[in-house]
Amino acid sequence: MAGGSSSAGNAKSGGVRIVVAGDRGTGKSSLIVTAATDTFPTNVPPVLPPTRMPDDMYPDRVPVTVIDTSSSLENRGRLAEDLKQADAVVLTYACDQPATLDRLSTFWLPELRRLEVRVPVIVVGCKLDLRDEQQPITLEQVMSPIMQQFREIETCIECSAFNHIQIPEVFYYAQKAVLHPTAPLFDQESQTLKPRCVRALKRIFILCDHDRDGALSDAELNDFQVKCFNAPLQPSEIVGVKRVVEEKLPEGVNDLGLTLTGFLFLHALFIEKGRLETTWTVLRKFGYNNDIRLVDDQLPPPIKRAPDQSVELTNEAVEYLKTAFNMFDIDGDGALRPAELEDLFSTSPESPWIEAPYEDAADKNALGGLSLDGFLSEWALMTLLDPIRSVENLIYIGYSGDPPSAIRVTRKRRTDRRKQQTDRNILQCFVFGPHQSGKSALLAAFIGRPFADIHVSTTEERYAVNAVDLPGGTRKTLVLREIPEDGVKMLLSRKDALAACDIAVFVYDSSDESSWKRATKLLVDVASQGEITGYEVPCLMVAAKDDLDPFETAIQDATRVTQDMGIEAPIPFSATSGDFNSLFRRIATAAEHPHLNIPETEAGRSRRQYNRLINRSLMFVSVGAAVAIVGLAAYRVYAARKNSSS
Incomplete structure (x- = not known):
């Protein structure tokens, strides 16, 4: 394999923008003019206009524009803007002024960090011809401590514009640091x-x-x-x-x-x-x-979809994933252990499922292995939440099909409701409920986790995903998204908050009356949001902790409220019973038929009655107007005949 130089291609097709900064009098302008014209200037303005370097100056032939800056206080705002737009920064100090070198670590480099300028930095010692040769200290000795502290420094160089020493090299290193940066490739410490x-x-x-x-x-x-x-x-x-x-x-x-x-x-x-x-x-x-x-x-173009449309993997992509699963299941035990999963993703930038929301979202066996269902469920979740990233990882692990062919956009939920059937394979369920109602236990049960006696309060949204077998031999992937009680208000503040929801479940502690009341309020809040925005969703109530004694009027209250709102009676659930498959089938079945179990609030009922009344009135007005128009037309015909006969 022979080395070679090539154009940076997609790296910086618009050219490289290098910003030169440093204390006043360190030789910034002289450095730029000498590099651009190969002539040392006798007079230079305080700040040069943007300077384009000759295109044939460097082998990559990528356009290089150098921006001079002023270090005066009154121009500090402009300096900050220039630095934020830089592809690389050249920081100058004067070899004959040690104080300007100290300022790099006390002001300039910390200032770049404060401004969040994350680009390669080239440190340049100007006026090499004026340095006191009585000081035998080397550049490496001077810069080594600074480079240890500030890893963003790509390289250091000394130069003299007056004597034309290493002037082209300054901007060559800066351009090279942009086009061929070291930091993403190589760890300097460990080599x-x-x-x-x-x-x-x-x-x-x-x-x-x-x-x-x-x-x-x-x-x-x-x-x-x-x-x-x-x-x-x-x-x-x-x-x-x-x-x-x-x-x-x-x-x-x-x-x-x-x-x-x-x-x-x-x-x-x-x-x-x-x-x-x-x-x-x-x-x-x-x-x-x-x-x-x-x-x-290399990836699919941005996906155009309405808020109530979702994205799923196509059958072609799913079949590829099944093949990949079998290929990396080296021991043939029907599960990908952590080491096998890491091997699968060893050609991705990193394993995509090592952090939330994917880390604990699917069913794992005692050894931490993912079954085929769990594996496909994780992919389904990633495609639902971040479809482009999902396709990106498909490509990393060897998918060679056309990237857009790996995903499909589903039908709008409003269309599903009108057709009384959904065509999606992935169903998303929002899980609402007050603190300690049993939401987390519901998610844990769904992915086969044992019930934990110790309660840990959930402060962040969490997901659980698994396959659900439905009557008739169909299979859907159900995604449970736990919404902490404290996060409901913020969620519902967005107009399209419920657009991504196929079904909402409201969990309450059946032994605690206050839990029931808070869950009912959440149901009303969500139903009201759906009525106002048009993103109405099927809703179910789940009476959790069914193994405990219910509060006195639990069954009557629950039955009355759900009947009044037009949804099913609460479904009993106990995380300790171990028999809850029917619950998840009922959730998925309700999501499959999005025209059913749509709750109706008092306000919604009043609004519908008002709309019906208005529509009826408009119909009467229209009929009356039609009668009047017909009568007027008849009168005109009668009058015309009378006139003609006379």
Whole structure:
């Protein structure tokens, strides 16, 4: 594999914007003019206008614009704006003024952090020709402590505009830091490739290993070279590459060719030698950006959908996932253990399910393994919440179909209600209820978690997802979304809050009358929101803790309220009974038929009666107006005949 320079491609197609900042009198303007014109200026204005560097100055031929800045207090606002728009920052100090060097760590670098300017920084010592040569201290000795403290510093260099020493190099390093940054690829402390870089290179290796034998043959290496660098490798070059690897790392080459270990070693070697452009060229040829994620044009376009439409995986994508599951279930136990799951996602930037809301959302066995149902459920949840990220991860794990073909947008919920049937495979249920009503126990039961006696208050929204078998042999994926009582008001403050909801469940502690009353109020609040916004949803009540003695009038009160509102009577539930599959079937069945179990509040009933009255009145007015018009027309005919006869 030979190194090569290439255009940054998608990295900075609009050019590189470099902002030069530093104390007054440190040589900023002279540095810029000398670099642009190859002439040291005798007079320069206080601040230069934006300066375009010659296009042929550097091999990447990416346009470079340099922005001069003023360090005066009255121009501090403009300075901040310029810094925030920078692709790279050149910070200057004067080699003959030690105080300006101290100011880098006491003001300039902390100021960049305060402004949240997260771009590469090049520290430049100007006026090298004026430095006191009696001080034998080296640049490395001076800058090493600062670079330890401020990791954003990409490199340091000293220069002299007057003597034309290392002037082009300043902006070359700045441009290179933007186009080929070190930070995403390499950990300077441990001198190793960063995990995300390793994962991307592993995916590239697998894509290039056409015969899937775990090594790149000479032909595969040559194909890789042509794809990335538009030039074939000579047989002698292939031999040379493998010899370099084998001498340093015997396991990097085997009888079949270059192994993944050897492939990664080569890239680490290029980076250590400062040839970052080689690795970046490879990454960009395979669609990666500076964050080592796939660029947008590798993913589906933004999804156009109404608030009451959702996104699901297509059958094609689901079948691919079933194949991937079986491929990575190495021990054949019907579950992906944590190590197997990590292996599956080892070509993603990171495993997508290690944090909320996915971490504990699906059923896992005693060893922490995901069954096929649990695996597909996690994908369903990720597609529901973040469809583009779901497709992105599908591509990382090897899905080669057209990215937009992996997902489908469902029909509008309002259409489902009119047709009295939903066409979705993923049903989202909002779980409401007061504190300690049993919401978390309901979610835990749904994914097979044992009941926990110790109550832990839920302050954040949580999810549980699982497959539910319905009568007639159909199967749906049900997503339970727990809404903490304290979060209901904020949720309902959004007009389209219920648009994403297929069904709402209201859980109350059947042994506590105050819990019942608060759950009923929540039901009324949600139903009212649906009536006002038009996003009406089916609702069910769940009488949790059914194993405890109910409060005195529990059954009568619950039956009366649910009948008045036009929904089913509360469904009993006990997290300790272990028999609750019928509950989740009833929830999914109610969501399947979105025209049923729509609660009606007093206000909603009054509003409907008023609308019916108005419509009836308008109908009478219309009939009266029609009669009047017909009568007028008849009179005109009569009058015309009378006139003609006379």
